[in-house]
Amino acid sequence: MRRRPNYVAGAGSLVWLFLVGLPLYVLLAATLRTRQDYAENGPVSFPDSFTLDNYTGAFDSGFGQYFLNTLVVTASVIAIVLLLVPPLAYAIVRSRGRATSAIFRLFLLGLAIPAQAVIVPMFYLISEAGLYDNLLGVILPTAAFCLPMSALILSGAMRDISPELYEAMAMDGASPRRMFFQLVMPLSRGGLSTIVVFSALQAWNGFLFPLVLTQSDSTKVVTLGLYNFQTEHGIDIPGLLGAVVLSMVPVLLVYLFARRALVQGLMGVGGK
Amino acid sequence: MTTQITNARPAAGPRKESRRRPPASSTTKVGRPGFAWALPAAVFFVLFAIVPLIMVAVLSFMSWDGLSSPEFVGTDNWSRLIDDPVMLKSIWLTLLLTVLGVVLQTPLSILLGVWAAGHQRNRAVLSVIYFIPLLLSATAVSVLWRALLDPNFGIPASATWLFGDGNLFGEQATAIGVLAFVSTWQFTPFHTLIYQGAARAVPPVLYQAAAIDGAGRYRQFFHITLPQLRTSMITSMILMIVGGLTTFETVLILTQGGPGTDTTISAYYMYDKAFKSFDYGTGSAIALVLVVAATIISLVVVRVSGYDKMRSSMEGVS
Structure with a gap:
């Protein structure tokens, strides 16, 4: 049975993707950057440092x-x-x-x-x-x-x-x-x-x-x-x-x- | 009673039993375990759940500071609690947060569940991401959002055009909003799973028949999918209500009941009274209110949905 795309459910799922994806990105990115980088550039930015100190810490x-x-x-x-x-x-x-x-x-x-x-x-x-x-x-x-x-x-x-x-x-x-x-x-x-x-x-x-x-x-x-x-x-x-x-x-x-x-x-x- | 104890001895059980009961289909009664098999678990459970439950009722009529021995004080705790404006406020806040949870999560999880029930490949891949919040403990979720919404270093601070001064924890309305949002973030995937399973269990022939009659997608959704999801909806909503009544970590970690007592829900007030003010008697009284509420609701669970229906809502879950 051929079906048209379901726009309402698709849009809803994209909103949820954003609501889940953004925090998860911030979570992972934050753990791989220095504290100073996080504080200065904000949580959503792209990290310009890389460290594993947060895990060893x-x-x-x-x-x-x-x-x-x-x-x-x-x-x-x-x-x-x-x-x-x-x-x-x-x-x-x-x-x-x-x-x-x-x-x-x-x-x-x-x-x-x-x-x-x-x-x-x-x-x-x-x-x-x-x-x-x-x-x-x-x-x-x-x-x-x-x-x-x-x-x-x-x-x-x-x-x-x-x-x-x-x-x-x-x-x-x-x-x-x-x-x-x-x-x-x-x-x-x-x-x-x-x-x-x-x-x-x-x-x-x-x-x-x-x-x-x-x-x-x-x-x-x-x-x-x-x-x-x-x-x-x-x-x-x-x-x-x-x-x-x-x-x-x-x-x-x-x-x-x-x-x-x-x-x-x-x-x-x-x-x- | 005595026969049951005899049955508990596997070797002696079967033949004696067949003497007491009519002999029809006697083979099915041979080799049945007695209640001794259930006894160890029952004793353990009574000791660590039922006894404390009885004690909470007793302690609610006692005064205890955690150091000296508990003393009977009659209904003192209860009469103080009835006059306590914070207690009344906490009940309203609990109800508000519970209702907000149901109103936010139900449409969202039905939408996502029906969407995820499709077998398309992209849906399967995206579903994996959607369900990640389920992997985090309530503690981890609350700690994560406390950090993300930090007034100085969190997302609000870098999006002041949206969040004003960025302190979402400073006012009652925004603090309640944060709590409702975080609960929704945490629990929507779970309820989505319930609806996904239920939506997959809808017989395809219903949709085929509707399509032949010329019903479009939205009519199919409202006239086939939603009615077929009814039992799951009851199950899911009752779980949301019980979950709402017992929310604790989220409040402890995100707002500590504040600002002031503006997000002090009953479960948190119980903890605050007992383990911070060392008034264990009043804490027990609040706990008893919670038990009674949870019991009434789960009696409704058993009456309205029945647990075997709960199991059927789990079918189709992958």
Whole structure:
């Protein structure tokens, strides 16, 4: 079917290209020029200097440590989610018990709880548990808040497994445990990668829990590092933007190599 | 209850169950997991989400400065909050920003989503650029725009013909404008994805039939595309509303609630009360207001759209 060009949508998309492209140009250009060049010629101009100091400078002001901390938080959150959610989703999909459906309703309700809502008691609990200013104190609540959406995503994926496959295994006298490991886990790889990406994004981009539950440099995560850099060296804009670019590199890599899983993980983030 | 616990033991479960239930299609009941499989996740979630949620309600009736032990003060926090002009103002500002977000983002993301749903090659390439804001955290987005809009070194300073004195953070109207704009910049790509997926799921035969009847592009858009996007629109708008209610980083980093309290939305006021004024009791009361609002809205989510419809809006996403 031959179609005329759609001028309205085309124009709208060009406006959006400008709104996204210009800030991204300024972002990249600023990180590759000197502070003096940026201040004198303005952000939109073409750089007349070239330097990588803004990137090395970010590491000098502690971002190496912050990256390491964020990595620890992210990996631990993924581990907790992978340990807890597959059995949960399996029970949600396959169990006929009333207790399981009550648990499922609990998690559906949990979808509605914003982190802001529980941050004060969380601060109290984590302090009482002696985990204040400890990465574990950030990991546990962050993982807990990944559970509802992960359970929803993964049980959705597990529902697609055809009942005949279960029946065939049941004929052979397979236990629920054997079905879980030999049938359910291998067939829900797509859902598993989505919840990994979803929880990784939650942990990598998390801000409120680290903001309230940590204070020293040795436990600082990248997002908090950006915030502090902005409040302390607000005037060094190229340095600040260098840190911003570094913070998005890992997500960019996932975007390049696992686009589908990333987009589906992102949809989960928005559904939060 | 006891039978369910028995079912939890995989080896013992199946046969006992078939005794209790009618034997029809008995094969489907063999080898079902018991609720013990769900238990570890449930315990973890109760400990780190449900318990704090209950505590926030309790703390809203207590006075706590973060150092001494919390003390019961009855409804003191609540009565002070009701008389607090800043609280009232923060609710209005939250509503204003939420409505602005919906009004700005919905038409933009429908337009972009329908456009990006086409399979032309240039659209695929441009889409990659469009979705880049999604790769940045809310913190990074706010830090980026704070730098870009810096009164002295940012874009406004080099375009004074457009921005006047260049300080967009100095007045309420422009500060709210900045917050609405930055949220739109950050979240439009996400909602575009929702609409892109939904627009791809519209059966092509509807357009072919309309074309045979002589309907032009705009009639097709208003009479086929938009009605077909209705469920996605509900999902997307509810997500925008919940997102608007819980906006926090954007305000903290861009305006710190200022000038004065002119952009102090409720979530930021909660943080300010609790962690800056060390009045955790009042902070909890504000948090409870947020929970109730978010719960009501997500009950509406489950009622109106249903989460399986949310899943169908994700189909076609590439």
